[in-house]
Structures are given as C-alpha cells and as structure tokens.
Amino acid sequence: MTLRIVICCSNNLFAEGLENLLAKEPGIAIIGVFHGKDLLSELNEARGLRPDILLLDSNVDLNILLSLPDDFFALGHVKILMIGDRSIRYIINKNLQNLISKGIVGILPPSADSDLLRKALKAILKGELWLDRSTLMKLMACMKQASPNIRLAQREKEIISHICQGYKNKEIAQKLQISEQTVKSHCNRIYKKLGVSDRLQLALYSHKIMPEENNVGR
Numbered sequence: 001m002t003l004r005i006v007i008c009c010s011n012n013l014f015a016e017g018l019e020n021l022l023a024k025e026p027g028i029a030i031i032g033v034f035h036g037k038d039l040l041s042e043l044n045e046a047r048g049l050r051p052d053i054l055l056l057d058s059n060v061d062l063n064i065l066l067s068l069p070d071d072f073f074a075l076g077h078v079k080i081l082m083i084g085d086r087s088i089r090y091i092i093n094k095n096l097q098n099l100i101s102k103g104i105v106g107i108l109p110p111s112a113d114s115d116l117l118r119k120a121l122k123a124i125l126k127g128e129l130w131l132d133r134s135t136l137m138k139l140m141a142c143m144k145q146a147s148p149n150i151r152l153a154q155r156e157k158e159i160i161s162h163i164c165q166g167y168k169n170k171e172i173a174q175k176l177q178i179s180e181q182t183v184k185s186h187c188n189r190i191y192k193k194l195g196v197s198d199r200l201q202l203a204l205y206s207h208k209i210m211p212e213e214n215n216v217g218r
Contacts, residue, residue, distance in 0.1 A: 003125060006032040006046045008039070009057035009083075018055060021114055028121075039064045047073055052125060054080045056104075065102055073103040079124050081106040083117075105200050106130025128168070129200050152193070159186050164203050 005028060009015035012035045022028050032049045034042040039061050046054055054073070056065075073080070080103045106124045108117060120130040152160070155176075162172045169187070173180040196202045 001027070003028045003053065003121065004031050004049075004051045005029065005053050005055060005121075006034070006049055006051040007055045008034040008042055008046060008060065009055075010035070010059040010061075011057065014057060021117075025118070043068070043072075047078060051078055053121060054078050054103075056080050056082050058082050058084050058107075062099070065099065068102055070101045078103055079106075080104040081108065081120055081124055081130065083108045083112070084110050100200065105198075127198050129166070129203065152190070156186060156190050156193075159183060160190060160202065163187075163199055 005022060007015050007018050007022075007030065009018065015033050015035055019030050019033050023030055031051055032046055034046065043065070082099070082104055084107055106120050106129065108120055108130070112120075123130050158176060159172060162175060167175070169180050169183045173183045176183070190202065191197060194202065
C-alpha cells in the first residue's frame with residue numbers, strides 16, 4: 001500500500017526539503033506540495049487530492065485552518081500531522097482543542113528528526129495518535145466536563161485508561177493478561193458505545209466520562 005502525502009508549508013525551502021526527504025522513502029508518494037501563499041485555496045486543492053496524510057507546518061496561518069468547518073477533511077478521511085516549531089507551545093495552550101477537531105492527529109515537536117517523522121507517519125496511518133503524554137494531558141484538561149449517561153464496564157474503563165496513556169493494543173493485552181483480539185473486541189464495543197471512531201476521539205471523550213481516572217497519577 002502506497003502512502004499518499006500532501007505537504008503544505010509556509011516556507012518553500014522547507015517544503016522542498018520535506019519532499020526530497022520523503023520521496024526517497026519506499027511506499028510513499030508525494031502527490032502535492034504547497035507553499036502557504038494562499039492557504040485556503042491550497043487546503044481546498046489538497047482535500048481534492050484525497051491524501052492519506054497532510055503534513056502541515058505550524059507557521060501557516062492557523063486562523064484560516066481554525067475557520068474551516070470541522071468536517072472539512074472528513075469526506076476524504078485526511079489525517080493531519082503538524083510539524084512544530086517555536087510557536088508550538090502557543091498552539092498547545094491556545095488552539096490545540098480546536099485544531100484537533102479539524103483533523104489533526106499528531107504533532108511533531110521542534111526537536112523531531114527524520115526518523116521520528118517516519119515513525120509518526122506510520123503510527124497515524126494505523127489510526128494511532130502522535131501526541132506526547134504532556135500534550136495529551138493538556139488537551140484533555142481543556143475539555144469541558146459533560147454529564148453523559150453512559151455506563152462502562154470496569155474492563156472497558158481499564159482499557160480506556162491505558163489507551164489514554166499511549167499504550168498499543170498488544171501492550172494493553174500484556175498488562176491486562178488477555179489476548180490482543182480481546183482488546184480489539186473491547187475497543188470496538190467502546191467505540192460503538194461512545195460514538196467515536198478512533199483512539200484520538202476516545203482520548204478526548206474520556207475526559208468527560210472518566211474525569212477521576214484521567215486525573216490519577218498527575
């Protein structure tokens with residue numbers, strides 16, 4: 001399976017560097033490169049290309065991204081990986097919750113190298129998050145509590161807790177001493193029960209339904 005990537009950066013040289021770096025990788029096709037001159041039209045064009053992943057530089061005009069409807073990328077199932085720079089702290093503190101709703105499933109810190117980029121791409125393609133624990137905790141702290149009448153079994157709560165800590169299904173299975181297939185079955189039931197479709201949405205929603213568990217150990 002070829003991973004289809006669109007690059008959208010505010011800096012032309014940075015965009016070309018990413019393109020040259022990823023073009024050498026087997027199984028990756030760069031299907032579009034944009035330089036942030038007219039972000040709104042470029043995002044429209046990028047959506048039309050239906051990439052698997054959109055690499056977005058955090059220096060682009062985030063106000064334009066924030067103004068987009070939440071389902072802007074939904075039809076194409078586009079996942080956004082943001083490449084951070086010195087402004088990443090501002091993004092986390094002020095805008096992350098809104099940006100997540102636009103399709104961002106990962107943020108690379110300014111210290112990231114090419115190996116970390118490859119790992120992040122593989123992870124989010126599998127439906128995993130690429131947010132460090134500190135960032136995820138800040139995001140969850142921003143969520144307003146709700147009062148949904150949803151009942152979760154103790155095992156389901158345990159699995160949600162492990163997912164929020166960044167553990168994969170295999171690791172959760174080992175910790176709970178159950179099979180990986182059993183973990184997957186639990187996850188499918190949890191997703192259906194909560195009306196979410198991936199681990200990111202689950203992590204965000206868990207703050208509403210399990211505020212006490214999410215505060216343990218902090």
